[in-house]
Amino acid sequence: MEHSMKDCHCRITNKALEVVLDLGMQPLGNGFISSKDKKDEYFYHLEVGFEAESKMLQLLRQPAPQLMFHENYAFFSSTSSFMQEHFKNFAGSVLRTPLLTADDPLVVELGCNDGILLKHFATRNIRHLGIEPSQNVALVANKNGVNTIEKFFDEDVSHDIVSQYGHADVFLAANVMCHIGSIVEVAKGIENLLKLEGVLIFEDPYLGDVIEKCSYDQIYDEHVFIFSALSVQNLFNSVGMEIINLERQSTHGGSMRYTLGKIGVHTPSPVVKKIIQDEKKLGLDKIETYFDFAKNVAASREQLVSKLKNYKREGKVVSAYGATSKSTTIYNYCDIGPDLISYVTDSTPIKQNTLTPGTHIPVVNPEKFYQDPPDVAFLSAWNHAYEILKKEAPFSDKGGIWLTHVPNVIEL
Numbered sequence: 001m002e003h004s005m006k007d008c009h010c011r012i013t014n015k016a017l018e019v020v021l022d023l024g025m026q027p028l029g030n031g032f033i034s035s036k037d038k039k040d041e042y043f044y045h046l047e048v049g050f051e052a053e054s055k056m057l058q059l060l061r062q063p064a065p066q067l068m069f070h071e072n073y074a075f076f077s078s079t080s081s082f083m084q085e086h087f088k089n090f091a092g093s094v095l096r097t098p099l100l101t102a103d104d105p106l107v108v109e110l111g112c113n114d115g116i117l118l119k120h121f122a123t124r125n126i127r128h129l130g131i132e133p134s135q136n137v138a139l140v141a142n143k144n145g146v147n148t149i150e151k152f153f154d155e156d157v158s159h160d161i162v163s164q165y166g167h168a169d170v171f172l173a174a175n176v177m178c179h180i181g182s183i184v185e186v187a188k189g190i191e192n193l194l195k196l197e198g199v200l201i202f203e204d205p206y207l208g209d210v211i212e213k214c215s216y217d218q219i220y221d222e223h224v225f226i227f228s229a230l231s232v233q234n235l236f237n238s239v240g241m242e243i244i245n246l247e248r249q250s251t252h253g254g255s256m257r258y259t260l261g262k263i264g265v266h267t268p269s270p271v272v273k274k275i276i277q278d279e280k281k282l283g284l285d286k287i288e289t290y291f292d293f294a295k296n297v298a299a300s301r302e303q304l305v306s307k308l309k310n311y312k313r314e315g316k317v318v319s320a321y322g323a324t325s326k327s328t329t330i331y332n333y334c335d336i337g338p339d340l341i342s343y344v345t346d347s348t349p350i351k352q353n354t355l356t357p358g359t360h361i362p363v364v365n366p367e368k369f370y371q372d373p374p375d376v377a378f379l380s381a382w383n384h385a386y387e388i389l390k391k392e393a394p395f396s397d398k399g400g401i402w403l404t405h406v407p408n409v410i411e412l
């Protein structure tokens with residue numbers, strides 16, 4: 001694997017970033033490997049910085065995007081039935097607005113993955129275009145009838161799209177914008193691609209939730225930014241756009257859906273002012289908040305490791321439920337390997353029979369969880385807690401223990 005690393009060229013001001021949190025050496029969050037590739041594993045230093053003027057919390061540097069998003073990208077959106085439902089509702093909320101009443105409207109989605117969101121427009125014969133850099137998921141999207149090009153989006157690509165398809169009415173992105181180091185380029189491209197009245201609607205894990213739940217596992221190579229309304233407003237103001245609506249979402253452990261338009265074209269909802277005030281009350285505009293967060297993260301590590309060591313002393317078998325990218329941050333920051341968590345179960349076929357990145361816990365088919373249940377299951381896919389606990393009620397009924405680390409290290 002090519003060892004490539006670069007500083008994020010993602011500042012919206014030219015001010016320096018101050019390091020607020022050091023999560024140590026980390027492999028790629030989604031870098032599940034076979035045992036033969038163990039020796040060549042890629043690691044980078046995961047440090048988080050805060051930029052006081054733009055209020056952006058972000059990685060100091062990120063691995064080259066080609067290392068993260070490629071023909072073997074291990075994340076398929078459609079594996080979760082909850083996410084299927086979420087994207088159906090997301091599409092429904094767009095379809096119900098007057099945004100698509102123009103003659104032959106165009107909907108563009110950045111990072112359309114396997115087409116989980118755009119398919120709802122495709123099946124209604126609405127003109128659409130997905131832009132997806134990972135070849136394997138882009139192929140699935142095209143197979144699902146979602147017109148998709150395999151590309152990294154930037155301002156140049158936006159000009160190409162305008163010449164081929166015209167300007168867009170709606171530009172969508174879900175769990176994508178926070179992945180892109182060259183975000184200012186992307187923001188310029190979106191502004192260029194949208195019609196005057198066009199809107200950008202995107203959602204990403206929300207900083208307010210990360211701070212309140214101490215969910216530091218949201219921080220890994222793919223999440224270059226942890227956005228707040230404050231930082232999104234500053235970022236998009238710099239390209240002539242503003243937030244016109246905000247809606248909190250329960251997905252991915254707590255997300256925010258941001259709707260933006262060109263400055264002065266739409267009337268912002270009063271909720272925008274209210275949420276920005278709430279963010280200031282929570283201290284998201286102050287660096288001290290992030291130093292406190294770092295202390296909470298260190299305390300969370302101590303509690304989790306001590307709990308796992310206690311289980312080990314008691315002879316309990318511990319597995320983890322869900323080979324998430326998020327848990328890569330936890331396992332490597334806390335130095336949790338197969339001695340503390342024997343195996344991880346995951347329903348995604350291409351993750352099975354691999355090892356977790358960095359600390360090499362075997363990832364296996366969920367059958368093992370049913371045939372030989374562990375004493376304790378660490379809820380690494382805690383963002384799907386509702387779906388999982390409901391589905392796996394027999395495990396708890398037979399005395400199985402669920403362990404989570406959000407918002408505190410506790411047995412559920």
Ligand code: TYD
Nearest residue numbers: 080322323324325326345346347348381384
């Ligand atoms: P995801 O929510 O995408 O988290 P991340 O973005 O941190 O990778 O990952 C959830 C993982 O959990 C995914 O690999 C599928 C797996 N999973 C199961 O194995 N069983 C389940 O019931 C659910 C909901 C998820």
